[in-house]
Amino acid sequence: MKEIVIASKNQGKIKEFIKAFAAMNIKVISLAEFKDxxxxxxxxxxxxxxxxxxxxxxxxxxxxxxxxxDSGLEVDALDGAPGVYSARYAGIHGDDAANNAKLLAELKKVQGHHTSARFRCALAFVDTNGEVLTCDGCCEGTILAKQRGTNGFGYDPLFYIEDLKKTLAELTIEEKNKISHRGAALKGMAEKLAVYIK
Structure with missing residues (x-):
C-alpha cells in the first residue's frame, strides 16, 4: 500500500483526499500525525x-x-489578484472578513470592469524517488458587491456561480465539491496516481 502524506492538518480536506483515493491502494496520512x-x-x-x-x-x-x-482566487478586473496572496490579501493570514473587505474595496476602484473570477487549485505529488506529478482545476464565477450565504469560508460568500444562481457559501458541501476547483484537481490527480501507482 502506498502511503501518502497530505500537506495539511485540515480534517475536512483530509476526508476529501481519502474519498478521492478510496478505490486505490493508497493510505492517506494527515500532517497532524507528525509532531512539531x-x-x-x-x-x-x-x-x-x-x-x-x-x-x-x-x-x-x-x-x-x-x-x-495551493489554491486561491483570481479576479480579472484586478489583473489576477489576490492570486497566491489570497489567504493573506489584507495582511493577516486567514482573516476572511478583512480579505473580503479588501477585495470589495479594490473592486470599487475599478468600477465598470468585469467582475469575472475563478478559484484555482494546483496539486503536486512528490514521491520518495523525486518523481513529480502535477494537476490543477478551476471554478469560474463572478464577484458580487455584497456577501451572500453562511456556508464555506474565505471568499465563498462573494463568489457567485451563474448556472446555480448561488454563491459558494449558499451551497451544501456536496454541491460545492461537485463544482469546486479542488474537486476538479483531485479528480485529475486521482487519475494520474491510478496510472502511476498501479
Missing part, C-alpha cells in the same frame, strides 16, 4: 510552484510521498 512540523516556505509566483515547493518540503521532512495543494 514546521511550516513550508511558499515563495512561488504561481499556485503550482507553491504546491510543488510544499510537497518537496514535506516529502523530505516525513520521508514519505507527499501531496500538497
Amino acid at each position: 512540523v514546521p511550516d513550508a516556505v511558499e515563495t512561488g509566483k504561481t499556485f503550482q510552484e507553491n504546491a510543488v515547493m510544499k510537497a518537496h518540503f514535506y516529502a523530505k521532512y516525513t520521508g514519505l510521498s507527499c501531496l500538497a495543494d
Whole structure:
C-alpha cells in the first residue's frame, strides 16, 4: 500500500483526499500525525510552484510521498489578484472578513470592469524517488458587491456561480465539491496516481 502524506492538518480536506483515493491502494496520512512540523516556505509566483515547493518540503521532512495543494482566487478586473496572496490579501493570514473587505474595496476602484473570477487549485505529488506529478482545476464565477450565504469560508460568500444562481457559501458541501476547483484537481490527480501507482 502506498502511503501518502497530505500537506495539511485540515480534517475536512483530509476526508476529501481519502474519498478521492478510496478505490486505490493508497493510505492517506494527515500532517497532524507528525509532531512539531514546521511550516513550508511558499515563495512561488504561481499556485503550482507553491504546491510543488510544499510537497518537496514535506516529502523530505516525513520521508514519505507527499501531496500538497495551493489554491486561491483570481479576479480579472484586478489583473489576477489576490492570486497566491489570497489567504493573506489584507495582511493577516486567514482573516476572511478583512480579505473580503479588501477585495470589495479594490473592486470599487475599478468600477465598470468585469467582475469575472475563478478559484484555482494546483496539486503536486512528490514521491520518495523525486518523481513529480502535477494537476490543477478551476471554478469560474463572478464577484458580487455584497456577501451572500453562511456556508464555506474565505471568499465563498462573494463568489457567485451563474448556472446555480448561488454563491459558494449558499451551497451544501456536496454541491460545492461537485463544482469546486479542488474537486476538479483531485479528480485529475486521482487519475494520474491510478496510472502511476498501479
